[in-house]
Amino acid sequence: MIRFLTAGESHGPALTAIIEGLPAGLPLTAAAIQADLDRRRQGYGRGGRMQIEGDQVAILSGVRHGSTLGSPVTLQILNRDWERWQEVMAVAPGMGSAAVTIDQDERISSLKANVTAPRPGHADLAGALKYQQSDIRNILERASARETAARVSVGAVARRILQEFEIEVFSGVLQIGTVRLAEPPEDMVRYREEARNSPVAAPDSEVSRLMTAEIDRAKSAGDSLGGVIEVIARGVPPGLGSHVHWERRLDSRLAGALMSIPAIKGVSVGLGFQAAGLPGSQVHDEIGYAPGQGYSRRTNHAGGIEGGISNGEMIRVSLAMKPIPTLYRPLRTVDIVSKEPVQASVERSDTCAVPAAAVVAEAMVCWVLAEALTEKCGGDHLEEMRAHYRDYLAAIRSF
Numbered sequence: 001m002i003r004f005l006t007a008g009e010s011h012g013p014a015l016t017a018i019i020e021g022l023p024a025g026l027p028l029t030a031a032a033i034q035a036d037l038d039r040r041r042q043g044y045g046r047g048g049r050m051q052i053e054g055d056q057v058a059i060l061s062g063v064r065h066g067s068t069l070g071s072p073v074t075l076q077i078l079n080r081d082w083e084r085w086q087e088v089m090a091v092a093p094g095m096g097s098a099a100v101t102i103d104q105d106e107r108i109s110s111l112k113a114n115v116t117a118p119r120p121g122h123a124d125l126a127g128a129l130k131y132q133q134s135d136i137r138n139i140l141e142r143a144s145a146r147e148t149a150a151r152v153s154v155g156a157v158a159r160r161i162l163q164e165f166e167i168e169v170f171s172g173v174l175q176i177g178t179v180r181l182a183e184p185p186e187d188m189v190r191y192r193e194e195a196r197n198s199p200v201a202a203p204d205s206e207v208s209r210l211m212t213a214e215i216d217r218a219k220s221a222g223d224s225l226g227g228v229i230e231v232i233a234r235g236v237p238p239g240l241g242s243h244v245h246w247e248r249r250l251d252s253r254l255a256g257a258l259m260s261i262p263a264i265k266g267v268s269v270g271l272g273f274q275a276a277g278l279p280g281s282q283v284h285d286e287i288g289y290a291p292g293q294g295y296s297r298r299t300n301h302a303g304g305i306e307g308g309i310s311n312g313e314m315i316r317v318s319l320a321m322k323p324i325p326t327l328y329r330p331l332r333t334v335d336i337v338s339k340e341p342v343q344a345s346v347e348r349s350d351t352c353a354v355p356a357a358a359v360v361a362e363a364m365v366c367w368v369l370a371e372a373l374t375e376k377c378g379g380d381h382l383e384e385m386r387a388h389y390r391d392y393l394a395a396i397r398s399f
């Protein structure tokens with residue numbers, strides 16, 4: 001069983017992740033993890049923070065000479081912004097009242113440590129009530145999607161496992177605000193792969209231009225945007241997840257992992273909600289068989305999962321992201337100390353983080369698939385996993 005924990009506040013000294021249960025012998029370098037972290041920072045629509053952070057990852061344990069040891073792997077990403085926030089974020093008492101100055105182009109001249117005007121749509125009010133905090137900063141620091149940098153580093157390690165078994169995971173942005181792909185491109189897989197290196201949808205596409213223009217318009221209006229993401233996993237063998245118990249179903253595990261990403265409000269597998277309005281004859285994927293090649297499907301409306309088990313087709317999941325809660329033209333709220341009506345607090349913020357969330361979504365899909373794969377073909381060393389995988393594939397081929 002593999003598992004992970006993350007820790008760290010958005011403006012604290014560092015983010016940390018510990019991964020436990022990895023097989024020994026997995027080639028792992030910081031550079032492999034860095035590639036995904038760099039993609040997460042680059043999406044169009046982000047605020048000033050991404051210019052400050054370098055998101056450089058360091059491996060602090062569990063690896064020697066580029067190979068995992070089977071012991072817990074610790075990953076660390078320092079927060080560069082911490083240098084400006086040390087007093088506000090001080091661990092010792094009595095140092096928390098200093099103001100932080102934010103550049104004018106961030107449209108906030110100074111930012112007090114104590115936050116008392118909860119932002120509709122963020123964790124501010126619900127978290128303050130639950131944890132009995134009169135300074136909302138004590139909530140927002142951990143609710144911030146800064147934590148997703150740690151998750152992307154964990155997902156990159158999971159991706160390393162999947163790569164050893166020729167499983168690929170990639171994503172694309174299907175919609176930003178009202179701009180959506182009119183029709184799926186003919187070669188969806190190629191399109192999604194291209195989207196990997198693009199700030200919004202696919203490079204040099206008309207839809208990308210429309211999406212970036214939509215983000216620019218929202219930014220100048222002091223507003224924010226959400227959108228839709230698709231994640232595809234190719235090369236997944238049949239047999240990950242299980243029908244035998246609710247928490248082992250691969251679709252439920254993917255949905256839970258993807259819903260855990262801040263601002264994700266809907267997850268669908270394959271046709272998803274569309275399937276509800278169609279007759280069965282147009283939804284279910286007919287089964288074929290060719291000697292030597294095994295079973296096949298003409299369609300993949302199920303998104304590669306039936307009965308909570310991967311069926312060997314591509315896994316396709318979509319995610320709906322709501323618009324960013326922090327608005328530069330703030331919504332009405334109530335001050336939690338004075339109880340007076342006020343405008344919501346304005347923290348420096350992204351206008352749209354859908355492209356960044358797509359990279360986070362890939363990381364979560366990588367994690368769930370790596371977890372399911374290590375369950376199916378586990379071993380203390382990568383070679384042991386490989387041997388189990390070979391035997392399993394041979395059994396499937398002769399089925």
Ligand SMILES: Cc1cc2nc3c(=O)[nH]c(=O)nc-3n(C[C@H](O)[C@H](O)[C@H](O)COP(=O)(O)O)c2cc1C
Pocket residue numbers: 047121122123143144145148261262263264322324325326348349350351353356357360
């Ligand atoms: C990559 C990413 C970046 C985000 N950036 C911001 C941001 O700059 N400002 C903001 O208010 N919310 C941002 N969010 C969304 C909030 O973190 C999220 O809405 C909040 O934690 C409340 O959780 P919920 O939306 O799931 O209810 C971001 C989310 C993601 C995934």
Ligand SMILES: C=C(O[C@@H]1CC(C(=O)O)=C[C@@H](OP(=O)(O)O)[C@H]1O)C(=O)O
Pocket residue numbers: 010047048049050053143144145146147148149262347348349350
């Ligand atoms: C720091 C990241 O995202 C942050 C997520 C976030 C939020 O409220 O979720 C608010 C912003 O934080 P800040 O006020 O420090 O700019 C984003 O920049 C990141 O993705 O690394």
